[in-house]
Amino acid sequence: MARKFEQVCEILERNNYDSNKLIPILQQVQEVYRYLPEKILTFISTSLRIPPAKVYGVATFYSHFALEPKGKYVIKVCDGTACHVKNSIPIVEAVFKKLGLSETKRTTDNMLFTLETVSCLGACGLAPVVVVNEDVHSLMNPDKMNKLIDELVKEDQYENATF
DSSP, X not given: OHHHHHHHHHHHHHTTTOGGGHHHHHHHHHHHHSSOOHHHHHHHHHHHTOOHHHHHHHHHHSTTOOSSOOOSEEEEEEOSHHHHHTTHHHXXXXXXXXXXXXXXXXXXXXXXXXXXXXXXXXXXXXXXXXXXXXXXXXXOOHHHHHHHHHHHHHHHHHHHOOO
């Protein structure tokens, strides 16, 4: 945790404590924590000498920013028109069932997965589309989604294995 706070201090320093760089600072801090903790927002406000309401306002205005912790793998299921017509909802339901999630619980207890439904990912020709972190997966269906989750679980187990 202290290491992450040091990174926040480095980010502020690298941006010369310039309040005009609030958005890039918040983006960089979010990369460190995978969300924007309230205490860190207050620290940024104090460090940049701008009101906390302004920092919070920016953090809540843009959907890119998250105020709640996210899992290691953020699964974004597109529910734009093309994806919806090509059955994106059964994919969402498959993720809910596989990971024990619901409309109100979007992150697994082990912080491995977070499910988000997004309005449009801009890849209608690949519908239905799922993005996991930065990787795009096209022409998805519930079976492919379940297999992808299994692969991600194995990948995580391999990364955490002690040899």
